[in-house]
Amino acid sequence: MTRYTDIAIIGGGLAGSITAAMLGKAGVSAILVDPHAVYPPDFRIEKISGPEQIGRFRRTGVADLALRRATLAPENWIARFGYVLDRAPVHQYGILYDALVAAVREEIPESVGRIVAKAAAITPGEDRQSVVLSNGETLSARLVVFANGLNVSLRHALGITRTITSPAHSISVGFDLEPVGRPAFPFPAMTYFQERAGARVPYVTLFPIGDRMRANLFAYRAVDDPWLRAVRRNPAETLDAALPGLRRITGDYAVNGEVKVRPADLIVTSGYRMPGVVLVGDAFCTTCPVTGTGSDKVFTDVERLCNVHIPRWLATDGMSEAKIATFYDDPVKIACDAWSLKKAWNFRSVSIGTGPHWLAQRWARFAVSLGRGVWHRLAGRPLSAYSSSSSSSSSSSLSSSA
Template identity: 30%
Template sequence: MTNHTQIAVIGGGLVGKATAVAAARAGFSTLHVAPEAPMDRRTSALMGPSVDYMIEAGLIDDPETLGVPLTRIRIIDATDRFLRAPETVFSAAEFGHQAFGWNFANARLGESFSRAAAGGANLALRAATLKSASRADDLWRLELDDGSRLTAELLVGADGKGSSVRKAAGIAVRERKFDQAALVCDLELGRELDGESVEFHYPNGPFTLVPAGGTRANLVWIDKPETLDDARREKEQFLARLSEKSRHLFGAVSVVSPSFVFPLSSLSVDVAGRDAAVLVGESAHAFPPIGAQGLNLGLRDVASLNACLRAANPGSYGWADAVARSYGAARRGDLARTGMFVDGLFTSLLSPHLPAQALRSVGLWGLKTFPLLRKHAASLGMGQ
């Protein structure tokens, strides 16, 4: 049997869930194709504009009940390089905000997004994987791994870095794999972070503690995979490494969750929408988890697609092509800007070359000294 839907959203990560809710609430019959997935153990620092979007879209209620406010960001150059950057602290209050954003457990966000989707008009969920997609006569023809077939007018790829939708739509991708990976786990510290996210910058990548409430912290440690594997092989050695990497500033440290290691790569596309197909989240962009940009950018994709859908005329011929075109054009600047920002930051952090290190030190000195520069950097970091 072949079913028909106006919009098919492929992928059940946070961006896929948010997109399915937005498409259905914009009045389109929507099928969300999302296979069962293991629990997402990552946490996400989401900035004010992302949190505002989630509230407006009905994806979360009060951020205070789900996440922990981030009120300060401290950057410490922990390298022993000849040119070291000064320690720099950004406070949300100096920019007139109560908080830069909130730190959420992805699993809790996912539950909240699923509650928003449950029972919604226009929205059906299928726990399946997309096997193939091709377009003929202005319709996408989809085959799922549960044996079902369906047609869709607009196809949305929220299916991550290896996106099948991207391949089916023939959208070219540039990918770069890094020598680094990211280790994440939850820690109990000897003292509270009190809303402050602390980034220690080491030559192989940052070691970041993000406040998770009380004396809890979420660790994101970027380093060579062999260093990370070696460090967590034995419990006592792991604790000693964590204490040493955090410069023994937080008293006794204990690990209170399993640790996971994510390989790092960056990915960008020529265009995020064309031929009645659009890409949202990591199917369109990925980068190392520094500066908390990935999911923030993914939620901006969803907000932008939502605006395109609400401006569309689904009764008219070629409406899905028009949405894909306008979405592709609307996302171009933000995707390029954010990609450049994160790439530049990551490259300057890791660079062994003196000129890049000098540039970074001068940059951080400038950020420490000049209020306008601080304001500009804070706006950029918040995706404004």
């Protein structure tokens, strides 16, 4: 059995689901292929924040339901060395990745076909692409959108290769944090930055998802570092050792539930310029979760593809390599990819670099946060360091080594 469509979308995570929703709303014939009828829990994007990132999401036209279901934190405390430097007004939305995907999928119109299967093989061409599915069906599409993240076997069969440019560039650790001896933490959300470069932990961010306080801890460690076993077995003790001043602000805390650990490689793709096939999101290239720019790349890729390029491609016959190249050469996409990659390398260097230059960079960032806090206080936003009477940790000095 062969089904015909204009667009076949391979992968139903965030990128694929947004693509399906956008095309469906625009009246474009599309079919979404993913092995999961309901997207399973996955430790990926858990927070959308800042006016630029939220703006990119809203430009897709499918953000409203997801943001309504997320938990808004209107203020984020910035802290280091056991002191609150600033209480920054923000719009920060916490939502688990599977819930985010589920909300976006609800935006997909019924006109978009959905097939619960895997793409097993694809034959690209200048006019139509043939996609063989694991359930025995075949799709005939003018364009195939690869939005299947790190699943590479199908792309390898097409001669698309991936190169790891920085293995285990960073490690992400996710868990729930709960206060001990008190009903709630004193902050709506908080980003607590490193106290010393040698800990190789740039920061932990704490933010609400429903009635839970979620923690995303980031580290620059090798995948065989004993630290990873320690954080899985004794997450609270490991967090204390890396950021000893944290309890001064949070008070006593305990880690609740499963600890999830995800190494992230930086990967670039080659051989992707071909007729009839386009790659978006992590299928094209990866970024570092420490910088929080992964969702920016997804939103930018999909918005440009669906709002700009696909309408132009469908307006004329064929789906040549020259057509597809206009997406990869889109200056907005190129700028976003370059910005994300630059942040990935710069944040790592600033966090763990040992030379005078990087030491100065860390103190400069500290001074900027402190200055913003003073400005907010003078503008009528009182700033006071919260000190827990129940905390047994000694306070850290602001003059401690960066």
